[in-house]
Amino acid sequence: MTIGVFVLQSLARLTALRTFYAVARSGGVAPAADQLNVTPGAVRYQIRQLEAELGVPLLVRSRRELTLTPPGAELYQKLGSAFDEIHLACRTTQNARVEGELRFACAPAFAARRLMPILDVFLERYPSVTVRQFPIEAADETMDVIISFGERDTVGRRTAILRDERYFPVCSAELLYRSPIRSVEDLQHHTLLHGDSVEDWPRLLRAGGRKQVAPRQNVYLPNSHLAFEAAREGCGIAIGSTILCADDLRRGTLVKALDLEIPAPHPYFIIRPGDATSSIADAFADLLIEQLERP
Known part of the structure; x- marks a missing residue:
């Protein structure tokens, strides 16, 4: 019997599967027993029963540490996905009552x-x-x-998103490759893209030790989103932020143009x-x- 078939047929063995998952996730029998509110002996019994039914060892026993065998690692991975689906199904059913x-x-x-x-x-x-x-x-x-x-x-309760929001210059990787920016002075060879606030670039430049830089051109756009889109297309350099540019930086559609950051004003x-x-x-x-x- 393969691990995948076993998982699909194992609703009746949910206690043993849950016990094994707790042991693998916590890294030991004792912490799993505390988590499940049972004795360590009960945990060991469930694991032995599971291994006997599968016909393969799931754990490598050692006094120093507990490790998973290859079949155990495969089962742990599949159970993680299965329990996530069960949790989501239960939560969705509960939340469906909220209208x-x-x-x-x-x-x-x-x-x-x-x-x-x-x-x-x-x-x-x-x-x-x-x-x-x-x-x-x-x-x-x-x-x-x-x-x-x-x-x-607007009057109302307020919650500030506490993530450390930072501002920094961003552009496309291609633009930076064509014309590297090694210092604030190099910005004079580029087009600066302005979004929501015309104060963002002066604030960043002051942090870099310059009161102003005369760029090749200035482009003023209605909001930061359009400034980022222009930067992605290689039109110039925009002022990026930690929250707004997180996905672009992960994907590489935008890169930091210069190692210079300032705290966001709000x-x-x-x-x-x-x-x-x-x-x-x-x-x-x-x-x-x-x-x-x-x-």
Whole structure:
């Protein structure tokens, strides 16, 4: 019997599988016993029964450490995926009872560059919720959640996203290859792309020891998202940020043009207008913080 077939046929053996998974994940019988609230002897018994039924050893016994055999490692990997699916199914079933509408307004660059993957997770967790997104200009007391870069006049509870948001120059890898930037002075040979604030470049230049640099050209765009898109296409150098450029930096569609960083002038705020409690809005706000503050 293969490991894959065994996993599919093993609902009746869930206790033994759960015990093995706890042992493999915690790295020992004793911590697994504490986690499962059973005796170490009960854990060993379940493992022996599982190995006997499979006909293969799952663990390499040693006084110093516990290691997995190749079949054990394969089973552990498959069980991890299976238990994740079970957890998701249970959570989705529970969350399906949450119904209603989520109304939120969002800063444009954040909406364009980070929102959709987070929204996808939210929709999967809460399949009975309708979502309406509004531009940040429409943010008022009728919103359930407002995602704002910096403060707004709207009255409501505020949570600052505490991730260490930094600013730095970004451009395409091709542009940097064609015309390397080794110091702030080299920026004079490039086009500087300006997004939401005309103060971003002067602030960065001052941190680099220069009050100003006369670039080849300046391009002023309505928001940071368009500045990043222009930078990706090789049109010039934009001011990137930790939150907004995280995906581009991972994929290599943008690179840091210079080893120069400054703290962002404002944090992102999650604002909850009004006094009413909304489980839907609470869940969305919690998910935003969970996704944005992880490394």
